[in-house]
Amino acid sequence: MSLGPLRFFHVNVNCSDLEWSLEFYRDLVGLKPTVRTQPERPQPGGAFGLDEVQWDAWILSGDDAPDGAVLDLLEWQVPGPAGSPPATVTELGFGRLCILTDDLAGLYQRLTEAGHDVWSPPGRVELGAEGMAAPELFLCSDPDGTPVQFVQADSTRLAHVNVNCSDLERSRHFYCDVLGLNPWIRSCPSEPQPGGGFRVDGDVAWDAWFIGAPDASPSGFILDLVEWKQPQPTGSARRKANELGIFRMALLTDDIDRDYAALLEAGVTCYSPPVELEMGPGLPSDLRALFFEDPDGTCVELIESPPPE
Numbered sequence: 001m002s003l004g005p006l007r008f009f010h011v012n013v014n015c016s017d018l019e020w021s022l023e024f025y026r027d028l029v030g031l032k033p034t035v036r037t038q039p040e041r042p043q044p045g046g047a048f049g050l051d052e053v054q055w056d057a058w059i060l061s062g063d064d065a066p067d068g069a070v071l072d073l074l075e076w077q078v079p080g081p082a083g084s085p086p087a088t089v090t091e092l093g094f095g096r097l098c099i100l101t102d103d104l105a106g107l108y109q110r111l112t113e114a115g116h117d118v119w120s121p122p123g124r125v126e127l128g129a130e131g132m133a134a135p136e137l138f139l140c141s142d143p144d145g146t147p148v149q150f151v152q153a154d155s156t157r158l159a160h161v162n163v164n165c166s167d168l169e170r171s172r173h174f175y176c177d178v179l180g181l182n183p184w185i186r187s188c189p190s191e192p193q194p195g196g197g198f199r200v201d202g203d204v205a206w207d208a209w210f211i212g213a214p215d216a217s218p219s220g221f222i223l224d225l226v227e228w229k230q231p232q233p234t235g236s237a238r239r240k241a242n243e244l245g246i247f248r249m250a251l252l253t254d255d256i257d258r259d260y261a262a263l264l265e266a267g268v269t270c271y272s273p274p275v276e277l278e279m280g281p282g283l284p285s286d287l288r289a290l291f292f293e294d295p296d297g298t299c300v301e302l303i304e305s306p307p308p309e
Contacts, residue, residue: 003253004214006179007216008216008251008252009250010070010250011070011072011158012247013071013073013097014243014244014247015074015075015081015144016244022058025060029148033058036058037283040278047274047277048242050241054076055075055076057072058073062100063155064155071097079242082243083240084244085146086235090198090232090233090234091235092236092297092298093163093238093239093298094161094246094247095226096146096162097148097158097161098224099149101151102153102154102156104122104152105122108122108138116141119140120139122136125197126193128189129186129210132187136152139197149162159222161246163224164228165227165233170295171225171227174295178263178268179300182214185209186207187224189206204228206226206227206229208227210224210225236297237298249301250300250303252302252303253302254304259290260273270291274302275288275290284305287304289302289304
């Protein structure tokens with residue numbers, strides 16, 4: 001039994017103040033708010049591993065709307081936001097969000113002038129990926145400290161989310177052989193790279209896979225699955241649903257019950273069976289979701305949206 005076909009839907013970033021974070025992602029970065037999800041009352045939170053849940057969130061899209069992956073920018077109401085994002089980009093689990101921009105120099109100037117925590121000036125990083133030139137990029141913390149990587153391109157959109165793992169082959173098997181995603185290209189520089197742009201003392205080295213959805217274009221949204229070699233990965237990938245930072249990555253499915261059965265058969269840890277979630281006024285009331293863990297405990301979500309009437 002297999003999953004899919006799946007496609008990337010969103011990356012969830014928890015924030016402490018929705019308006020404050022909108023000023024960053026909307027006004028400075030250039031993503032566009034499209035849908036607000038704001039349940040009117042708390043609902044059972046078993047799908048999230050919590051007792052009760054209620055939130056206020058905006059879905060933000062890029063220039064590739066309506067087909068591209070989106071940002072789910074969420075402020076928790078019940079329970080309130082807690083914790084902080086990981087202290088380094090090499091900790092296990094979600095390390096950073098990557099957003100393309102058509103004006104890297106201008107964005108660097110805007111973020112710097114606005115007083116945001118920009119890690120370094122733009123620079124090039126050798127990826128060690130066949131056929132890929134070294135991209136020009138810089139990292140910046142969002143208002144709550146979530147690391148965001150900005151890369152020069154010809155449009156503004158979500159490009160990838162980085163998941164740090166302890167065993168690259170084990171995690172590749174999970175995402176590709178179990179979930180049915182497509183390993184696109186390997187990234188493994190032949191020489192260590194300077195670590196300053198990542199806020200790492202000394203050089204950095206990694207082995208990674210860029211992984212896409214089945215039949216998707218290589219230029220579409222991807223999962224950047226990384227095993228850090230220097231420094232070694234630290235920390236724990238498991239985080240509570242209301243902790244600040246990136247909590248989960250969501251994929252769309254056409255049959256969540258089929259996929260739940262396949263995950264159980266593969267021995268995958270699920271938070272609960274699929275559940276219906278109330279998303280707020282004017283939105284479908286029978287959206288179904290399933291949360292589960294990758295081999296290191298990173299949270300992945302499946303969403304089955306009701307068919308259009």
